[in-house]
Amino acid sequence: MIQLQSFKKSYGQYTALQIPELHLETGIYWIKGVNGSGKSTLLKSMAGMLSFQGDILINNQTSLKKHPVKYRKMVNFSEAEPLFPTFITGLEMIDLFVSAKNAPTTQKENLIDALKMQHYIQTPVSSYSSGMLKKLSILLAFIGNPSIILLDEPLITIDTDSLKVLYGLIHKEHNQKGTTFLITSHQPLDPAYLPNTKALLVEEQTLKIS
Numbered sequence: 001m002i003q004l005q006s007f008k009k010s011y012g013q014y015t016a017l018q019i020p021e022l023h024l025e026t027g028i029y030w031i032k033g034v035n036g037s038g039k040s041t042l043l044k045s046m047a048g049m050l051s052f053q054g055d056i057l058i059n060n061q062t063s064l065k066k067h068p069v070k071y072r073k074m075v076n077f078s079e080a081e082p083l084f085p086t087f088i089t090g091l092e093m094i095d096l097f098v099s100a101k102n103a104p105t106t107q108k109e110n111l112i113d114a115l116k117m118q119h120y121i122q123t124p125v126s127s128y129s130s131g132m133l134k135k136l137s138i139l140l141a142f143i144g145n146p147s148i149i150l151l152d153e154p155l156i157t158i159d160t161d162s163l164k165v166l167y168g169l170i171h172k173e174h175n176q177k178g179t180t181f182l183i184t185s186h187q188p189l190d191p192a193y194l195p196n197t198k199a200l201l202v203e204e205q206t207l208k209i210s
């Protein structure tokens with residue numbers, strides 16, 4: 001499904017992450033590791049937001065390096081600490097993503113309703129709390145029809161009701177569309193909601209099947 005080939009990410013002289021070869025089948029993956037181990041570096045690289053050595057392929061054919069536009073249409077990403085232009089409203093941000101990802105028309109309404117964001121979605125992002133920003137970032141990760149959704153620390157900041165909604169969205173997206181999820185978290189994903197997750201450990205500057 002997703003394949004890393006001779007992957008190496010350095011910041012200056014420091015090699016943060018090196019993965020000679022990795023092949024992940026369709027699934028829901030919990031990525032764990034101590035602070036600074038390289039989890040965000042891995043997700044940002046997979047999202048096409050960081051330069052790195054080597055390549056990342058989807059389904060053995062779509063290469064991040066050779067087909068950057070097609071690859072990015074297939075991968076959605078929610079950052080651990082999302083930042084948006086402050087003057088824009090949540091809805092304007094969503095509409096940008098709807099257009100870029102060719103999303104179906106009813107999708108955004110369903111997600112706004114599910115995450116209970118109706119009452120603030122038309123106000124500027126500058127007025128959002130950290131949890132409201134996080135929910136916007138998570139919503140954007142579900143826009144379109146991605147093959148892979150990368151969620152960096154989605155469990156923190158959001159309230160318990162939203163957490164249950166998020167688990168439901170992940171479960172549905174994976175079961176109905178076969179979407180692969182890579183989710184970083186310091187807490188285990190709740191097996192009552194996501195029973196078949198596989199764990200990956202980022203340790204000693206590499207990724208290990210845990």
Ligand SMILES: Nc1ncnc2c1ncn2[C@@H]1O[C@H](COP(=O)(O)OP(=O)(O)OP(=O)(O)O)[C@@H](O)[C@H]1O
Pocket residue numbers: 011016033034035036037038039040041042
């Ligand atoms: N922009 C950067 N410049 C230099 N070093 C960086 C940069 N970003 C990350 N690093 C380094 O890369 C390593 C991995 O960082 P990363 O943010 O990927 O860790 P993480 O596992 O996501 O951590 P956390 O659990 O604290 O969020 C750390 O040693 C960090 O200091």
